[in-house]
């Protein structure tokens with residue numbers, strides 16, 4: 001693809017160079033000089049005169065602040081129709097977050113008819129078939145790993161607070177209320193506690209969450225949100241209509257046997273509001289912190305039953321579930337299980353054949369099929385996976401997030417100082433006893449030290465082992481292969497002669 005730039009006037013081409021705060025001096029390859037050099041070479045190689053092109057620079061001085069003067073200047077130029085091409089060294093120069101990049105890439109540039117080129121990823125938005133545009137989809141996948149790593153770090157901050165056994169939630173669980181004298185303590189709310197007991201007993205009796213829902217409805221038991229008035233502003237369609245999920249959450253919540261269960265959810269990343277459920281091993285459970293509503297025996301019995309019922313209702317999901325289609329009649333291909341003595345045999349079958357006796361069976365050994373298809377995909381992307389600039393991704397994200405975490409911890413420190421001052425004043429005014437004062441002070445100082453140690457830890461410059469980062473990625477990739485496949489594959493068609501055609505959502509292949 002030579003001379004792709006020769007069709008433009010030099011002043012229609014914009015180079016955008018960005019040095020972000022997180023780059024510091026650690027990454028020579030991202031220096032302004034280096035970015036400029038790479039872009040200039042690219043322009044020259046592709047048939048234009050780089051000396052006459054426009055250059056926009058943000059040198060990172062503005063830091064985390066939202067102003068990017070160079071970028072804003074570039075946008076103004078685009079708005080005035082002065083620019084037709086924007087070139088950056090790589091995609092991460094374009095925006096500071098994945099979200100920002102996607103916005104410019106998927107919407108803004110399209111709308112303004114701007115040809116955008118990221119040299120290192122080979123992204124060029126002008127060439128329709130240019131497969132590399134869709135590397136963005138792969139980059140998304142890669143970035144998800146960061147979000148996950150990141151949420152670990154957020155948990156770190158929270159754990160520091162939670163480990164001291166404080167109840168951190170703002171609204172206590174149904175069945176409990178906050179102690180008026182100590183908002184970090186939970187006490188039993190007799191009415192709601194009775195409903196909770198009823199729910200457990202009903203499950204033991206009927207073994208069905210739907211039945212519980214039915215009974216609660218008949219008996220006009222207010223749903224928790226309404227009972228606790230947490231949805232005051234919102235319209236609730238039916239105030240007695242219990243959600244099955246709510247019932248399930250109650251039946252499985254260890255809080256009811258007196259244990260403090262926290263860190264169940266976390267934000268996917270600082271950029272998102274949505275909560276995701278953490279793995280159970282990451283939950284922080286402290287036993288016997290408050291009065292139980294349900295005895296352990298009942299709780300265990302119910303949860304064993306739930307487990308059994310769940311397992312028997314769950315359908316198997318295979319790597320290619322939902323992606324297989326019959327090429328001849330376009331129906332879905334199901335994955336069926338056949339038990340033959342000791343062995344289980346998995347095979348595909350056209351749904352149209354199975355249900356209507358039309359079409360043909362399209363029976364394939366699923367295990368063989370899966371391996372063939374997986375090999376095919378991995379072959380095609382292995383190059384991409386190997387070529388990724390791991391160090392750069394790692395640096396740009398990890399560093400930035402460390403800054404956020406440090407900010408958060410520092411706010412925490414300030415809060416503790418304020419509390420220290422407050423208890424000191426309370427002591428002076430004789431609002432609290434000397435003993436209470438000493439205890440509170442001890443606790444606060446302990447927390448302060450804990451946080452300070454964490455700050456020290458995070459501030460250290462870590463040695464970076466590129467091979468370890470790469471391995472981390474490969475492990476992540478292997479552990480999330482289904483997730484990845486669903487992301488990149490649209491449909492897999494199989495014809496009667498066992499020929500496979502894979503249709504990708506992205507054009508990279």
Ligand SMILES: [Zn+2]
Pocket residue numbers: 326327328329330331350351352353359360362
């Ligand atoms: Zn068919």
